[in-house]
Amino acid sequence: MLFMDILILFSAILSSSWIILQGAYYTDKVIMDKLNGSFSFRVSIIVAVKDEPKELIEKLVENLSRIEYDNYEVIIVSDDSEEKFEELKALPVPPNFSLFRRDFQGGRKAGALNYGIEKSTGEILIFLDSEARVEPDFLSRILPYMNKYEAVAMRLRIRNPESKLQRLYSEMTDFSMNSLFKGRWLRGLPIFPNGSAFSIRKETVVKVGYWREGIIAEDLEMGIRLFLKGVTVAYADDVVVETLAPFSWKDLFEQMKRWAYGSGQLMIYSLSMARKGIKGIEGIIYANQWGIYPLFILMLLIAGLVYPFLTSSILAWIFGLSIFLLSSFLLSIRSRMEEYDIRIPTLMLTAFLTGYFLGALRTKFKWKVTPKIGINDDLWIPWEVNLISFLFLLAGTLDITGEDLVRDVTHGAILLIISLIVLAIP
Structure with missing residues (x-):
């Protein structure tokens, strides 16, 4: 339990820290x-x-x-x-x-x-x-x-x-x-x-x-x-x-997936910036931000899928989720955006997860030029969204049927809610 708790809390802190840093960096000066x-x-x-x-x-x-x-x-x-x-x-x-x-x-x-x-x-x-x-x-x-x-x-x-x-x-x-x-x-x-x-x-x-x-x-x-x-x-x-x-939305998804792929492709190379000290470490975080954004959500998925072989506590999940949601809320206030759409965070989650993972594995990538004209396709749903939603659904189902009623129902409910949120597209 301690091992998974550490991974969950570390991922939550890392994802939240980068979200908070973006808000701290913002300036109108x-x-x-x-x-x-x-x-x-x-x-x-x-x-x-x-x-x-x-x-x-x-x-x-x-x-x-x-x-x-x-x-x-x-x-x-x-x-x-x-x-x-x-x-x-x-x-x-x-x-x-x-x-x-x-x-x-x-x-x-x-x-x-x-x-x-x-x-x-x-x-x-x-x-x-x-x-x-x-x-x-x-x-x-x-x-x-x-x-x-x-x-x-x-x-x-x-x-x-x-x-x-x-x-x-x-x-x-x-x-x-x-x-x-x-x-x-x-x-x-x-x-x-x-x-x-x-x-x-x-x-x-x-x-x-x-x-x-x-x-x-x-x-x-x-x-x-x-x-x-x-x-x-x-x-x-x-x-x-x-x-x-x-x-x-399809063009935006493909563009964000390409950004994430490029970041994942350079993950190992970016680590060489560590020799430049604190600025280099911050540079590593910047270069891998497309993998850092969804890291906490990914760790919750992994924790759900490896149950019951490895378990984690309610406290780690609730604490991690709290700081992640709080940092996201603070960033939304700091960004002063007048427009909002639930598809943006769900697109980012799925595009970054799949793109960064494929880039880190150096899989074959087909470059797609982002069209600047076209037909609005609000009914389009990327296959990656369906896959990730299904994985969260599977993980939630595995957890919610566990023996520890309070812990497993809580974990399962969180994963099932994430599965539904991901399907907010369109």
């Missing part, structure tokens, strides 16, 4: 960084695309062509089919834009980005996604940071959120930028770049060995590597890159 406004950099903006609508790329070209800066180029690297690429080639582009197609499409997105680096002529490299949109003074804002720092992460903002899902995602993104980026930056903690809005000196990316190909979360891996090599990634809160939210 305006960052005033002393920057040198004089610069004359040659800039290369690199965008990797695959299976994106032609109209989206056309609007990207139109947006980036309006940048008010003389010395920059835009490199679009396509991993599309030859037929799709011919459509893109027909798009009118300014002279400082180049469109390439990779004949050998290995290395996933990182391979395409590395291809773009080889084709680039700029001293400063900026990596954006195809749906990114920037203001005309974008380079005038980011380049003063590049005078001072080797690498800079920029603020993401969701543009034109229309549906409830998109408004939820927009609020989640704003909270993440104020907490995990701005809040952590002000506390001197390592910043892990978002590949959708990241700038780095070319000499730096060459020095550290380019993007690591074949990795799902190539931006997280790059952040870990830069931290280990002593390169500071700054955060520019006033440099905004607008992007789009997933259109449907």
